[in-house]
Amino acid sequence: MRHTNFIPQPRFVEIRTRGRLVHWQVDDAVYFITFALFDAMPAHVLTELFRERDQATRATRTVAERAQVERLFQIRIDRELDQVRGSCLLREHGQIVADALRYFDGQRYTLHAWCVMPNHVHVLVHLERGADLPKVVQAWKSYTAHKIGLGVIWQREYFDRVIRSPQEYSDTRAYIRNNPAKAGLRNWPWVA
Numbered sequence: 001m002r003h004t005n006f007i008p009q010p011r012f013v014e015i016r017t018r019g020r021l022v023h024w025q026v027d028d029a030v031y032f033i034t035f036a037l038f039d040a041m042p043a044h045v046l047t048e049l050f051r052e053r054d055q056a057t058r059a060t061r062t063v064a065e066r067a068q069v070e071r072l073f074q075i076r077i078d079r080e081l082d083q084v085r086g087s088c089l090l091r092e093h094g095q096i097v098a099d100a101l102r103y104f105d106g107q108r109y110t111l112h113a114w115c116v117m118p119n120h121v122h123v124l125v126h127l128e129r130g131a132d133l134p135k136v137v138q139a140w141k142s143y144t145a146h147k148i149g150l151g152v153i154w155q156r157e158y159f160d161r162v163i164r165s166p167q168e169y170s171d172t173r174a175y176i177r178n179n180p181a182k183a184g185l186r187n188w189p190w191v192a
Contacts, residue, residue, distance in 0.1 A: 028114065028129045032172045034078065035137060035158035036120035039086035041077075049076055070145045074159055078175075081120045088118035093148045094190040097121055100144050109136060112169075113176040116190035117183065122176045124163070133160060 053073040060066045090097060094116040101123060105111045109131060112124040121140075127133060141154045163169045181186035 005118045027081045028127070030124065030163040030169060031133060032163060032176075033123045033125065033133075033137060033158060033160045034074075034081070034120060034160075035141060036081055036155050037086055037089060037153055038155050040119035040155070041080050041083075041085065045080055049073065049080070050115070070161070074161060077159060082119070082179070083120050084183055084185075086119045089148065089150065089153060090116050090121075090190075091118045093144075094118075096147045097140070097144050098190045100140050100147075111192075114192055115176050115179050115188075117179060122179060123170075124173055124176055 053069060055067055056069045056072075060069060095117045098114075101111060101114050101116075103119075109128070111125040112126060114121070114123045125136075127136065137158050137160075141158075145151070145153050160167075163172060177191060180191050
């Protein structure tokens with residue numbers, strides 16, 4: 001795992017959606033990724049958050065305003081996830097997820113920070129030119145679901161954000177590393 005403030009200059013490739021979230025696919029970028037268990041957040045809470053985000057997005061006029069709406073949306077989602085609701089399967093199976101994240105570190109991607117919370121996962125990862133973010137995330141989710149052996153455990157969508165500055169990199173890395181303590185998890189083993 002590399003610990004650096006190096007932020008490559010990402011090149012725009014495409015914007016795509018798999019449902020309700022927009023995903024920016026760029027080459028040679030550092031991403032902040034969050035994926036969660038299927039029951040990590042009550043459906044009515046998630047529906048309300050999306051409604052508020054969609055309403056705020058309609059009121060924007062610039063790309064910068066839309067980016068700020070998305071950033072605030074991510075903060076609200078993170079707060080909800082930190083309530084540690086749902087089955088919290090990762091209390092028992094966190095090592096499987098940690099091992100999956102580290103398995104191709106240095107080969108297909110470079111991990112900068114990660115934490116496996118009881119009901120969600122945060123990853124700060126650099127993807128090289130040509131790497132496919134959806135395939136990387138799907139590999140993590142598919143392998144871990146199969147290994148845990150309880151069927152579908154992950155939400156279909158994931159949240160991602162391209163890191164755009166050294167300050168954002170530093171803030172995001174600190175957020176990930178401090179997330180377990182902030183959620184009241186003492187001596188949490190799955191954070192790096």
